[in-house]
Amino acid sequence: MKRYLEEHRDEMLQLLEKLVNIDSGSYDKEGVNQVGYLLRDIYQQLGFHVLKVEQSDHGNHFIISKNANPSQATILILAHMDTVFEKGTAGTRPFKVEGNRAYGPGVIDMKASLVSVIYAVKALLHSQNDACAKVEILLTSDEEIGSPTSRALIEQHAIGKKFALVMEPARKNGAIVSARRGKGQYTLEVIGKAAHSGIEPEKGRSAIEELAYKIIQLYEITDEEEGIHVNVGLIEGGTSVNTVSDHATAQIDVRFRTQEQAQEIKEQMAAIIASTEVDGTKVKLEGDINRPPMEKTEQTEKLLRIIKRVGDELDLFIKDTETGGGSDASFTSALSIPTVDGLGPVGGRAHRESEYLELDSFVPRTLLLAHVIKELATY
Incomplete structure (x- = not known):
């Protein structure tokens, strides 16, 4: 899987550029849907079933699974397609690469994560691993404004899951998130x-x-x-x-x-x-x-140990931290689903003009996600 991702790094960046250059602010229904339909087409080409959940005021949500019956899935992956930026931002401040960083509206929160999920899935399929059958992916459209239409959907699809992986970016120091206020x-x-x-x-x-x-x-x-x-x-x-x-x-x-x-x-x-x-x-x-708060429970600790062990095997030292910011991880955690957040690539300055992705984290964090899925699918 590592070789596959390294060979497709440029392809990952091309998709990221395409996503960043689409305005998808939370109130830009057309833009969020454009992102959603692009991702839907990719997953369908990979043989996944994609269910669109139509929304009247915000962008649509998408439920993605390898099997027609997603109830077989034990791992829920949460990612959002919306950003905080106004329509027109991508035109005035498009995707760019400078040194080891990529810049653009939503590049780290969380369009890089959207790409990581796709390529983690591709890497698993390429390695002929059947872990994808255990995964359900929920792409939502309104996380940045408090998830008013997606919360109930998230809670509904969390029921019966053994694990929830939330794709907010890793902290600037590479830490994943084990608790949120x-x-x-x-x-x-x-x-x-x-x-x-x-x-x-x-x-x-x-x-x-x-x-x-x-x-x-x-x-x-x-x-x-x-x-x-x-x-x-x-x-x-x-x-x-x-x-x-x-x-x-x-x-x-x-x-x-x-x-x-x-x-x-x-x-x-x-x-x-x-x-x-x-x-x-x-x-x-x-x-x-x-x-609700995302509390660091004994179940969370067990999930963290699995992720850290997988990281050790990949020569990635993974630490965890608490943060005051909110995310959809709180909803699954409140339902007592073992939840870890911050599994996206490393970057910083989210919600600001200087928002960036650390390019050298793109492949390693995608590889980590693929191996975590592979490991959790055995439980």
């Missing part, structure tokens, strides 16, 4: 009473003042040692500098390590909004936890 998003709204701040300020009830108290209280939930973090990222309020504000809002992001912490955060936030500091104001909190 959960995530919640909330909107806090405060209603006050407007008044002229010079003529009759006593008649006003400042929504901004009340919001300021609430923001301080929210930040007090943060516990860095325990992995709990609250961030008020956006605030808005008022109509003019000489008017006591009658309305103010805050957008809140919360992160946590465990499901128990999620419940504690909810209770603390409920206590914060149960009363007001500024008489006559009213507060309302909307939102919820939208990604």
